[in-house]
Amino acid sequence: MKQEYKVGIIGATGMVGQRFITLLYNHPWYKITALAASPRSAGKTYADAVGAKWAMDEDIPECVRDMIVMDASGDIEKIAAAVDFVFCAVDMKKDEIKALEEAYAKAECPVISNNSAHRHTPDVPMIIPEINDAHADIIPAQRKRLGTKRGFIAVKSNCSLQSYVPALHPLMKYGVTKVLATTYQAISGAGKTFETWPEMVDNIIPFIGGEEEKSEIEPLKIWGHIDGGRIVEATEPSITTQCIRVPVSNGHTAAVFVSFEKKPSVDDIKKAWAEFAGEPQRLELPHAPKQFIHYFEDDNRPQAKLDRMLEGGMAVSVGRLRPDTQYDYKFVCLSHNTLRGAAGGAVLMAELLTAKGYLD
């Protein structure tokens, strides 16, 4: 590992981009050396470009306030020369994002992406660091396809599943057969606040475009395996979801029903959650929660407002585990959608890939 890695943020003015800034400006391994966004922002100072869109609790950090924002598409070579790798979270058309991320990778600049565009590219790993860190082993095959020495793309999964996939993963040893999950998703997941989306006050919207498909399909790639230079998706469990937008600023909640081949006891499940730890905990990565899954015995928990910031917003909280009449069990879980579910999860993935040597 190097002493310090220079990083760029593509989409720095957006909701996820702002989170990246708050997580990275004081990071022990990383230093922000480039910011980029659309041509609308390019050439302005970061403070001018982000303006009233700044939605974080803390002020814009001094080290980026006067940094000149670059053009994400027009300045690729310049940005690639100024950084060791980039984080990417942009609001563009899917095929444009695909091309943009490949252009960075081909400029020998690794891309840690929050976008969905490459999630189903077979040699692009989609990593939840505690669950499938081994999927990083696909990177040499991807580099071969792209013709690069350093450049590659690694992606995060959708924020909707960041609470229930971690809760289900340590139970896979009991043969999870069927999952039904209804998610109650915060408005920051759409890059919005109550000021910018007043229609959400006192309201629920029963549709989030594309979200149910992502919530059902992406877990199967995460639980897949590498074979012949590609990630082969798992065929089980069968997952059905409904994704609903609710008037919460941050924190996606999921109500989950699950059935097993070998039904565990309530105590078995709680023990599996309490003991669950992965590579981030073993390697003591800077953004790894000490305890990934926190179980609450109180029937009123987890609550978005009380529990989303657990372990800096990087832990998953679970409660209300009980038997069900149609499935074996049901429970409720919660994760912070722009921290664990977006920028924080991407920073943890970068830390994992740094520790594994892929960003040298």
Ligand SMILES: NC(=O)c1ccc[n+]([C@@H]2O[C@H](COP(=O)([O-])OP(=O)(O)OC[C@H]3O[C@@H](n4cnc5c(N)ncnc54)[C@H](OP(=O)(O)O)[C@@H]3O)[C@@H](O)[C@H]2O)c1
């Ligand atoms: N919010 C979440 O919880 C969440 C979770 C997981 C994944 N994501 C994904 O992360 C991405 C960004 O989400 P967000 O919520 O941060 O969106 P957002 O707040 O709308 O921000 C979008 C960003 O993209 C930039 N952008 C727009 N058009 C561009 C162009 N033509 N070229 C370059 N940059 C352009 C914007 O720059 P300007 O300011 O210059 O327009 C801004 O920096 C999306 O793909 C989203 O699906 C979001």
